[in-house]
Amino acid sequence: MHWLSTRRAKTVMVLPTLIIYAVFIIVPVFVAIYYSFTDYSGLGKAEFVGIQNYTRMFHDALFLIAFRNTVVVLICSAVFLLAGSFLMALLMNVSFRGNAFFKMVVFAPYVIAPIIIGIIWGYILNPNYGLVNSVLRSLGLDVLAIEWIGGTKWSPLALAIVFTWQVLGFHATIFLSGIKAIPGDIYEACSIDGANAFQRLFYVTIPMLKETFIINIVLIVTGVFKIYELVYQMTGGGPAHQSELLTSYMYFTVFSSRRYGYGMAIAVAILVLSIIGSFSYIKITTRKQRSEA
Amino acid sequence: MREKRISWRGMIFYIGLAALILLLLIPILWAILLSFKSNNEIVNSPLSLPQVLNFDNYQRAMDTIDFGSMYFNTLLLVIVSTFFSIAFTFMSSFAIARMSFKKRKNSENLYLFLLIGIAIPIYVLLFPIYRIDSLIGILGTRLGLILPYVAVNISFNTLLFTGFLRDLPGELEEAAIIDGCNLFKLCTRVVIPVMKPTFVTIVIFNAVYIYNEFPFASTFIQDSSLNTVSLMASMFKGQYSMDYSGIIAASLMIMLPELIFYVILQKYIIGGMTAGAVKG
Numbered sequence: 197m198h199w200l201s202t203r204r205a206k207t208v209m210v211l212p213t214l215i216i217y218a219v220f221i222i223v224p225v226f227v228a229i230y231y232s233f234t235d236y237s238g239l240g241k242a243e244f245v246g247i248q249n250y251t252r253m254f255h256d257a258l259f260l261i262a263f264r265n266t267v268v269v270l271i272c273s274a275v276f277l278l279a280g281s282f283l284m285a286l287l288m289n290v291s292f293r294g295n296a297f298f299k300m301v302v303f304a305p306y307v308i309a310p311i312i313i314g315i316i317w318g319y320i321l322n323p324n325y326g327l328v329n330s331v332l333r334s335l336g337l338d339v340l341a342i343e344w345i346g347g348t349k350w351s352p353l354a355l356a357i358v359f360t361w362q363v364l365g366f367h368a369t370i371f372l373s374g375i376k377a378i379p380g381d382i383y384e385a386c387s388i389d390g391a392n393a394f395q396r397l398f399y400v401t402i403p404m405l406k407e408t409f410i411i412n413i414v415l416i417v418t419g420v421f422k423i424y425e426l427v428y429q430m431t432g433g434g435p436a437h438q439s440e441l442l443t444s445y446m447y448f449t450v451f452s453s454r455r456y457g458y459g460m461a462i463a464v465a466i467l468v469l470s471i472i473g474s475f476s477y478i479k480i481t482t483r484k485q486r487s488e489a
Numbered sequence: 490m491r492e493k494r495i496s497w498r499g500m501i502f503y504i505g506l507a508a509l510i511l512l513l514l515i516p517i518l519w520a521i522l523l524s525f526k527s528n529n530e531i532v533n534s535p536l537s538l539p540q541v542l543n544f545d546n547y548q549r550a551m552d553t554i555d556f557g558s559m560y561f562n563t564l565l566l567v568i569v570s571t572f573f574s575i576a577f578t579f580m581s582s583f584a585i586a587r588m589s590f591k592k593r594k595n596s597e598n599l600y601l602f603l604l605i606g607i608a609i610p611i612y613v614l615l616f617p618i619y620r621i622d623s624l625i626g627i628l629g630t631r632l633g634l635i636l637p638y639v640a641v642n643i644s645f646n647t648l649l650f651t652g653f654l655r656d657l658p659g660e661l662e663e664a665a666i667i668d669g670c671n672l673f674k675l676c677t678r679v680v681i682p683v684m685k686p687t688f689v690t691i692v693i694f695n696a697v698y699i700y701n702e703f704p705f706a707s708t709f710i711q712d713s714s715l716n717t718v719s720l721m722a723s724m725f726k727g728q729y730s731m732d733y734s735g736i737i738a739a740s741l742m743i744m745l746p747e748l749i750f751y752v753i754l755q756k757y758i759i760g761g762m763t764a765g766a767v768k769g
Contacts, residue, residue: 373762
């Protein structure tokens with residue numbers, strides 16, 4: 197391989213990726229940081245205002261609501277998804293007729309456009325004529341027929357449920373690949389020692405999947421920062437911005453109210469939160485690859 | 490030999506499984522049911538079955554949406570962006586994983602640099618890329634979407650390609666080089682054929698992302714003749730917000746080709762992921 201590794205060959209191989217990556221990923225981050233220190237509003241020149249945009253976040257009631265909603269969605273999704281996708285993976289790992297079909301069904305929502313998922317779930321969670329509340333009312337459980345979307349209280353829970361449905365198969369598949377990577381002789385040894393199915397699950401499978409659990413958690417964290425279409429379709433952030441997430445509030449601030457400086461400060465805040473979440477993912481993945489090499 | 494019969498345990502298992510599958514499919518099934526009802530029925534008797542099986546809603550969606558131009562626009566973006574993002578990232582990943590650098594650290598640093606993108610939510614990039622596009626003069630054009638789409642996939646593809654290329658046995662390429670292969674022939678004739686499953690998995694993930702992409706498309710595209718699938722779904726809902734059954738029928742029609750595509754190719758997605766294509 198050394199013979200072909202001329203400087204020219206390497207440059208040709210790397211340059212296209214590097215240029216596009218630099219212009220459309222790295223430079224934009226600095227552009228965002230630059231604008232976050234200005235009061236740019238689309239007209240005239242951008243004036244530097246120091247850290248004013250950042251201090252403003254802490255006094256902005258709508259930002260704090262969006263932040264709180266994001267945290268609620270994150271916690272609810274993490275709980276639903278870790279439990280749900282792990283159970284799905286255990287089931288996928290059992291061999292039975294129809295296993296492939298089952299996997300296909302669980303994974304399917306992941307490939308549907310989020311914008312359409314938002315539209316469809318809007319009809320299920322609509323407080324008046326949606327499926328969930330209609331069923332609850334017909335069972336006489338009117339107390340449980342809450343304002344899933346459109347109210348001020350329950351939208352983050354509704355978003356977490358829909359998000360869970362959307363990415364359940366993705367996370368289950370990651371768990372499944374973790375489960376399949378556990379060497380079979382460990383289970384054999386346990387069975388010989390007389391461990392039952394539950395003991396094998398709690399003393400072998402779950403401890404051996406520690407890294408997979410961490411990766412799934414990190415992917416859930418970064419995933420929640422990508423939820424936008426669901427908010428846009430299901431609640432529009434309303435009423436009165438009470439159901440915004442950080443991403444949708446940022447979008448509103450930038451593209452609807454055209455406060456570019458402040459919007460970019462929110463964007464940078466999202467970036468920092470996401471980097472904290474993802475850094476560990478990259479570290480784990482690269483460590484694993486090295487140990488495999 | 491044991492007699493083959495359905496045991497009670499097996500039956501309970503399958504009943505439970507069927508219930509679970511039904512639960513997961515309810516949103517889709519419900520949407521299909523709604524698409525045959527009238528607006529009046531949806532609002533006033535939500536749980537009833539449609540009175541008559543009418544295709545009016547589909548007819549309305551067909552009349553309003555220009556499916557031809559919508560699929561053309563979307564597929565053009567998908568094919569061009571996926572092709573270039575895969576070609577470019579394969580080249581750079583090959584350099585990182587297989588070519589010799591004077592300092593090993595250089596290729597490692599390049600690798601980590603290209604992975605940073607995983608941590609950057611694309612929403613952070615929306616406005617800056619909007620500015621960059623308008624600076625270059627490609628805002629609102631197809632190129633103005635294709636370039637960011639290529640860029641957004643770089644980190645993910647690098648992670649998968651490099652992971653696979655590092656595990657490739659060196660003897661393969663040594664033999665090819667001794668036989669007189671140059672770099673281009675080595676990649677296209679020797680390495681890529683071995684990597685077919687990895688390529689299929691990456692193609693699907695890239696293509697699905699671009700097909701479904703909404704925020705970039707909705708922010709950058711002004712000219713409605715360039716509308717993509719996601720944009721059309723959202724626009725239909727915006728314009729006919731009171732036509733509930735029409736919205737559902739339109740959404741289903743927009744979703745259908747993708748689901749068919751998925752059913753055909755799903756074994757590569759799930760198989761590719763469990764084979765360790767997505768490390769983790």
